[in-house]
Amino acid sequence: MAKNAVITGWGFYAPSRVVTNFDLAKFVDTTDEWISSRTGIKERRFASDGENTSSMSVRAARMALDRAKLRPQDVQMVIVGTCSPDYLFPATACIVQSEIGATRAGAFDVEAACTSFVTALGVAKGLISAGTVQNVLVIGAETLSRLLNFKDRTTCVLFGDGAGAVVVEASNASVGVESVVLHSEGSKGDLLMVKAGASRVPATKETVEQGQHFITMQGGEVFKLAVKSMADAAEEALREAGLGLDDIAIMIPHQANLRIIDGVAKRLHFPMEKVFVNIQRYGNTSAASIPIAIAEAAHQGRLRRGDKVLLVAFGGGFTWGASVLEWFGAHDGMRPPSVLERARGTFEDVVDRVRPI
Numbered sequence: 001m002a003k004n005a006v007i008t009g010w011g012f013y014a015p016s017r018v019v020t021n022f023d024l025a026k027f028v029d030t031t032d033e034w035i036s037s038r039t040g041i042k043e044r045r046f047a048s049d050g051e052n053t054s055s056m057s058v059r060a061a062r063m064a065l066d067r068a069k070l071r072p073q074d075v076q077m078v079i080v081g082t083c084s085p086d087y088l089f090p091a092t093a094c095i096v097q098s099e100i101g102a103t104r105a106g107a108f109d110v111e112a113a114c115t116s117f118v119t120a121l122g123v124a125k126g127l128i129s130a131g132t133v134q135n136v137l138v139i140g141a142e143t144l145s146r147l148l149n150f151k152d153r154t155t156c157v158l159f160g161d162g163a164g165a166v167v168v169e170a171s172n173a174s175v176g177v178e179s180v181v182l183h184s185e186g187s188k189g190d191l192l193m194v195k196a197g198a199s200r201v202p203a204t205k206e207t208v209e210q211g212q213h214f215i216t217m218q219g220g221e222v223f224k225l226a227v228k229s230m231a232d233a234a235e236e237a238l239r240e241a242g243l244g245l246d247d248i249a250i251m252i253p254h255q256a257n258l259r260i261i262d263g264v265a266k267r268l269h270f271p272m273e274k275v276f277v278n279i280q281r282y283g284n285t286s287a288a289s290i291p292i293a294i295a296e297a298a299h300q301g302r303l304r305r306g307d308k309v310l311l312v313a314f315g316g317g318f319t320w321g322a323s324v325l326e327w328f329g330a331h332d333g334m335r336p337p338s339v340l341e342r343a344r345g346t347f348e349d350v351v352d353r354v355r356p357i
Ligand SMILES: CC(C)(COP(=O)(O)OP(=O)(O)OC[C@H]1O[C@@H](n2cnc3c(N)ncnc32)[C@H](O)[C@@H]1OP(=O)(O)O)[C@@H](O)C(=O)NCCC(=O)NCCS
Pocket: 029, 030, 031, 034, 035, 038, 039, 114, 153, 154, 155, 157, 158, 217, 218, 219, 220, 221, 222, 223, 226, 256, 257, 284, 314, 315, 316
């Protein structure tokens, strides 16, 4: 029987270096007023020297595994969604797999820009319902500060660094990640991209001098398409889950711009009070934004067992997608089961946790 996929653990890591709009205005031709009013962003986190996408992923992953009470050696797959990996290859997920001691796990990266986390969640759901694995550690992580051109005020004020992670496990429960819809429009790829540094435009002295290894974006075009695409994807994911917007307890959108989030909510006639927003503190952390928001919403008690949650994202590619899931939550009040107990099925829980010892 196909299994459902439920989120049983979550965690996030935000670097300690806070960069406010006022800090940026000291070396970029911008103001707090401009950034706040156009985007909702007040500050973002930048990785310190020595921090990178894998190291932040590891911090978020450990928190998520701890919450799920899942031992690293029991993890069967690690997926990192990112567009700012440590290297072109090896995959950042492989570095994370090794660092956390997930000795039995496979690992790979997913790159769909800001839609990477929803995409990775869809892959995890597929792997679990096909019976390929019993659990997946899904991470969204970015070190975008290293891809920013601080001479381009139209982009450098928007992005930040961080990582979020969830543990997704097979369950016999009738609910879980109920739908994931994904879309792409590759003809618009050049509107938001990093042009040089890979195989098509290899890094040369000239590409570096011209700043072609930095993020470039035509923000207005992105803005227009983001609102419509995210709203359409949300409706499609709801249809696939057999639910309506009234069933949704909380929408957790990709945090790119408060005006985009507001536009999506308005288009869907969905109340902003039920939309989770933390862009003011982190800026756009691309693949990390939704899992960071999930972890924060859970910590703040805004996710209760049985809540229907709508995730929706849009990003470079272009890519966009949405997911509807029912929140399972932590094993509150229950003692951590040993792996042996789990394998014997003696742990009373809706999550069916049969995994190798
Ligand atoms: C980038 C974005 C905030 C720009 O907002 P906007 O209202 O469209 O602003 P515009 O690009 O029209 O620029 C308006 C003016 O502000 C100026 N400006 C741009 N960035 C500025 C900054 N950081 N500080 C001060 N002024 C700035 C522009 O130069 C322009 O000046 P001009 O009229 O004299 O030419 C907006 O387009 C956006 O959020 N787009 C989506 C971006 C995004 O989220 N991408 C990721 C998707 S996953």
